[in-house]
Amino acid sequence: MLNTSIIGASGYTGAELAAMVHKHPHLQLAGLYVSENSLDANKAISELHGQLRGQIDLPLQPLTDVAAVAQASDIVLLATAHEVSHDLAPVFLAAGCQVFDLSGAFRVKGDEFYTQYYGFAHQHANWLDAAVYGLAEWNAESIATAQLVAVPGCYPTASQLALKPLLAAGLLDTQQWPVINAVSGVSGAGRKASMTNSFCEVSLMAYGVFTHRHQPEIAAHLGTDVIFTPHLGNFKRGILATITAKLAPGVTPEAVTEAMEAAYNQPGNQAVRLLGNNAARLQDVVNTCFCDIGWKVQGQHVILTSAIDNLLKGASSQAMQCINIRNGFAPLTALAG
Ligand SMILES: NC(=O)C1=CN([C@@H]2O[C@H](COP(=O)(O)OP(=O)(O)OC[C@H]3O[C@@H](n4cnc5c(N)ncnc54)[C@H](OP(=O)(O)O)[C@@H]3O)[C@@H](O)[C@H]2O)C=CC1
Ligand SMILES: CC(=O)N[C@@H](CCC(=O)OP(=O)(O)O)C(=O)O
Known part of the structure; x- marks a missing residue:
């Protein structure tokens, strides 16, 4: 033990x-x-x-x-x-x-x-x-030998898990920066009382426009710039990121699906669930360790939806995935299954 x-x-x-x-x-x-x-x-x-x-x-x-x-x-x-x-x-x-x-x-x-x-x-x-960045599905090899794991932020987790397969397969035209709009529940701000998380003050709104610290975190680890706008929602838990990106010329809907499946239909990556053309929903992931990702292609654009529980896949359960990887335990031990 x-x-x-x-x-x-x-x-x-x-x-x-x-x-x-x-x-x-x-x-x-x-x-x-x-x-x-x-x-x-x-x-x-x-x-x-x-x-x-x-x-x-x-x-x-x-x-x-x-x-x-x-x-x-x-x-x-x-x-x-x-x-x-x-x-x-x-x-x-x-x-x-x-x-x-x-x-x-x-x-x-x-x-x-x-x-x-x-x-x-x-x-x-x-x-x-x-320090090794603990995006579990993408950095398992480095996490396996790390002494210090920096577990990613909640918005960066939802955003990167959706975009990384397409970038890795070279399917995006990054001349047009992917645009990420994400809504988080109030628990994202922690338990300590403050005016911004007070019940009567919380209202659906954008914040940190062009200044949020997760923009450079996402851009640094994706290796491409993005527009990122976080929003506060009047619910307790969960993040839904809706991401619009431009595809490289000639990329087909089938190529997008193949890239997503190649990334996540793998042993060890069961914390990401692929929804195909269906949209991700908060209620399917809240209180779970899963990230649900859906996508749809029209012409040269793809719209991805990515949903997580900010306290779990966006923080604690991802930390536990990293502990499991680091110590040779099954990746979702104590999390699912
Ligand atoms: N909430 C979320 O969705 C996410 C949070 N994170 C990050 O995870 C971390 C924790 O977040 P969260 O759980 O929301 O934060 P909370 O504000 O809910 O909890 C912070 C905890 O730290 C304790 N604490 C404060 N100062 C010290 C200290 N000097 N020594 C030891 N303990 C201390 C607090 O207790 P006390 O003040 O009584 O000592 C409390 O237990 C933060 O860095 C946050 O940015 C990352 C991803 C998502
Ligand atoms: C709703 C809300 O306030 N969310 C937090 C993000 C929480 C998170 O991911 O934490 P890190 O600070 O560890 O990156 C925020 O925008 O600051």
Whole structure:
């Protein structure tokens, strides 16, 4: 059994991770942690997340001695804000732990990226360089030997899983940037109260227009520029991305289907479900580890729809897929099947 600690366990993604680790036949929950001065310190996790009652009643411990937690852990899951992960990951890594970071702190290489999009200067160039981007269906080979996995953002997961097969097969005319419009449920903003996620303030709207940090994350890992516009929806969970792209001259609908099937009808890639000409729907993926992708071609354009649960395939279940790949377990262990 691998001792697994979750930092940020009281949050939305942290609680999902706790449930998965509890279910996993080869992982053992070593500890659940919150910040040193957290208002939730020493409460049972099930007091905050009632669905865990009777299953996981462990306390949320204040993270006071990072070195001691590292010593007691084989695997550390960081379900913490970017700056917190940035500071904590190197400590766990130096102690030899496998680290799976759900934040954006190690996702994109490049000197100016963190100052421009995250508001802090990155201090750990060596770990940023060593980090493997945890898009499970596309980076399995590198994930299998990584010590630090940077789990992709929620919008980047939905967007890239739809576009990558077409780019890999050379089917897109990238002179016209793919246009991604995506709507997320409010849990994407985390559990902490704020005016923007307050019930009476949430309304379907675009935000971060031309400035959202996921645009450069998507572009960097796709290797092509995109227009990306996120939207906040008045529902709890799920992301639906609707993506319009231009096909290269002569590309047929059959070629698009073949590219999607070649990418995902493969052993190990069962977390992506292909819908052909049907459109993806949130209700089919919420509370699951799946990404559903549909597409339709007309003339020289393709419209793709991609749906995930932002807290699962967009964060926690993708982290668990990466743990499974890294440690030689079946890819969807503790997730499905
Ligand atoms: N929500 C989503 O859909 C997605 C989130 N992510 C990323 O995953 C990470 C977690 O997100 P989410 O679960 O939504 O966030 P939440 O705000 O719901 O939870 C954050 C957790 O971190 C804890 N925390 C805060 N500061 C520290 C600290 N210094 N040391 C230890 N624990 C700390 C909080 O508890 P307390 O403050 O009480 O200490 C809480 O448990 C973020 O980086 C987010 O960007 C990625 C993809 C999707
Ligand atoms: C609805 C909402 O607010 N969503 C979040 C994205 C959450 C996510 O993917 O997290 P990372 O910050 O780890 O990239 C946002 O737009 O900031």
